[in-house]
Amino acid sequence: MWTWFYRLASPPYVYRVAATLAPWFLTAAALAIGYGVIGGLVFAPPDYQQGDAFRIIYVHAPSGWMSMFAYTTMSIAGAIGLIWRIKMGHAVAAATAPIGASFTLLALVTGSLWGRPMWGTYWAWDPRLTSELILLFLYVGVMSLRPAFEDPGRGDRAAALLSIVGVVNVPIIHYSVVWWNSLHQGATVAKLGKPSMPGSMLWPLLSMFLGFTCFYGAVLCLRLRGEVLNRERQANWVREAVKS
C-alpha cells in the first residue's frame, strides 16, 4: 500500500514522473487559463461598482491563493524531508520556494495596481496586505537560509524547519479579513454558502484558480527535474540520463 510513497523517495523515479506529468499540467493550465482569460476579460459583465477595474481579480485572487498553496506545499514537503529523511521532500520544497515567492509578489503588485483607482492608494497597512508581505519575507528567509550552509543536507533541514515555523502565517492571511476590520474585501468565493458573484463572473474565476494551480504543478515539475539533476549530479543514473 505504501510502495507508491516509497517510490517517490527515489530520485530517478521522481525525475521520470515529473517529466511525464509536466505536459499534462501544462495543457490543463493552458486550457483553464485560456477559458478564464476570455471569459473573465471579454464575456463577464463589468462590475456595477468597480466597472472594468474589477477584472484584475482574475489574476490577483488566483495568485494570492497560489502564494498560500505553494507555501503550504513547501512546508509539507519540508516536513516530509525532515521527519522521514526523504531527500526528495527537500527537493520539492527547494523547487517550490521561488515559484511561491513569485506568486506572492504578483498578488501584491496586482493588488496595489487595483488599489490605486479603488482605494486611492497603491498601498495601505491593512492586515491582509501586511500578512501577505510577511509571507514574501518568509519566502525570502527560507530561500536565503538554504544556500547559507556549506553542507546542503543541513541547509535543507534548516530551511524546512523555518518554513514549518512560518506556516502559522498562512491561516492569519486567510482569516485576516474576518478577524480585523479590513480595507480588503472579505471572502467572495472561498466561503460556505452561495458565492457573492454571478455565474458569468464566477466560472472564469474558478477556471483561473484551477489554471494557476495546474501552471504551478507544471513549473514545479520542470524545476524539480532541474533540482534533482543538480542534487544527484554525482549519481550514475544522471550521467546516463544526460547522455541519452
Next chain:
Amino acid sequence: MRLTATHVGTWRAMFLVIHRELRLSFRRPEQLLQPLVFFLIVTTLFPLGLSLQLSLLRDMAPGVLWVAALLASLLSLDSLFKSDADDGTLEQLALSGQSLTVIVIAKTFAHWLVSGAALVLVSPVVATALGIPVEAFATMLLSLALGTMTLSWLGAIGAGLTVGLRRGNVLLSLIVLPLAIPLLIFGAGATDRAISGISAAGALYFLASLCVFTCTLAPFAATAALRIALD
C-alpha cells in the same frame, strides 16, 4: 580526579543553566551594555533627524521606541547559542542527559533577563526623552516586557537555525524580523493607546497570548534547529 555522575533534576538543571548564563554575562559587562547603548543612540537619532517639536515627536514615540527595542534585542540574539556552540559547551549540554528543550528554555530566559528586561528598565529614560507622558509608562513597560520576551523565544529559533553559520547575523535578522512584525504592531499600538488615554487592554492581551504561544512552541522548534546544527 574521579568524575562521579550525579542525578540532577529538571528544575535544578534549569536553575544551573540560568545561573551560569547570568554569571557569564556579568563577567562581560560590555556585551551587556552595548545593546542598551545602541537602544539609547537609535532613539536619540530619531528626534534629531525628524524634528524637535515635542507634540510631533509624541505621535511617533511608540513606533520609534518599539523599532529601536526590536533592533537592540536582535543585536544580542546572535550570541544566544553562538559562543557555546563555538567552544563545544552546547554539545556537552546536549549530551548531558537533560532534555535539550529544558536547556534551551533556560538559556533563552536568561538571555531575556540580561537583554529584554534590561531594555525594559532603561525604556523610561528614552520614553521621557521622546515625550511619552508618565501615565502611559505602566502600559509601555508591560508591553515592552511581553514583546521582548516573545522576541527572545522567536529569536531562539532564528539563533538555533543560524548557529552553524559564520556570518549568520544578517540572516538571523532576516528570519526573525518578519515574525516579529505582529509584536511591533500590537506593542506600538498598546503604547499609542496608553498615550492617548484609551484602554490598551486588547493589545496587551494579544501580546500576552503571543508570548504564551511562542514560549510553549518555540523552545521545541529551537531545539530542533540546534539538533540540525549539532548533527
